[in-house]
Amino acid sequence: MADQYPPDADTLRALGYEKKTHHAGDLPLWRIHFTRSAHVVPWNRLRTWGPVPTSRWEPHPLPPGEAAPLGAAYLGEDVLTCLAEVFQLTRFVDVDHDAPYVTAFHTTRDLVLADLTRDWLLAAGASAQVAFGEKARTRAWARAIHEAWPHLDGVYSLSAIALSRKVVTLWNGDAFPDRPDFSQPLNSPAILPGIAAATAQIHYTSNIII
Numbered sequence: 001m002a003d004q005y006p007p008d009a010d011t012l013r014a015l016g017y018e019k020k021t022h023h024a025g026d027l028p029l030w031r032i033h034f035t036r037s038a039h040v041v042p043w044n045r046l047r048t049w050g051p052v053p054t055s056r057w058e059p060h061p062l063p064p065g066e067a068a069p070l071g072a073a074y075l076g077e078d079v080l081t082c083l084a085e086v087f088q089l090t091r092f093v094d095v096d097h098d099a100p101y102v103t104a105f106h107t108t109r110d111l112v113l114a115d116l117t118r119d120w121l122l123a124a125g126a127s128a129q130v131a132f133g134e135k136a137r138t139r140a141w142a143r144a145i146h147e148a149w150p151h152l153d154g155v156y157s158l159s160a161i162a163l164s165r166k167v168v169t170l171w172n173g174d175a176f177p178d179r180p181d182f183s184q185p186l187n188s189p190a191i192l193p194g195i196a197a198a199t200a201q202i203h204y205t206s207n208i209i210i
Helices: 009-015 079-086 128-132 135-148 192-201
Strands: 019-022 029-034 073-076 100-105 111-115 154-158 166-170 182-185
Touching: 009 135, 029 079, 073 079, 079 100, 079 166, 079 192, 111 166, 128 135, 128 154
Parallel strands: 111 154
Antiparallel strands: 019 111, 029 073, 029 100, 073 166, 100 182, 154 166
16 A cells, blocks of 8 residues: 555455453543633543544544534543643643543443554555554554544554653543543642643643742
């Protein structure tokens, strides 16, 4: 495939996929979410409208529109990854605008994910550059993966921003708990030193005052 877009669903099914299981008892997943934006999505919900141009691994069909119950939530294995991903366009961590929160939770069941962190894309006819390249193309792969295996909860991928970190793009919203393990405003004095340290580690700037 010269253009490195995905093959049809039958071809993918014949290949199979590499599985990543995120067990309910594993370390928590983290999410930074905004509580006062024009389109607020609660921490335990998917964004079901899409796809949106800035997002990478969401399976919403084209043309853009409401796709419920299918959706996407971008989750990190740590706070640093979430900061790098959420504020990637400006590389400026604004702890005040749109009242961002950082939330951690354990899923209510194991997640079954397509593992894109190893060699599967290469076997499927793409290359590593697909995972970090044009987002319209990665969304095409997400749609193809979902079509081939609609039971999957999402994909497990390398962060295109913090390259040593992993990201879970969740497509199925039934594994969210009712209550988080941890949730604080990003500008909470209790966590600002940690947020400032993580921001400095990824060489972003911020409006943090300690």
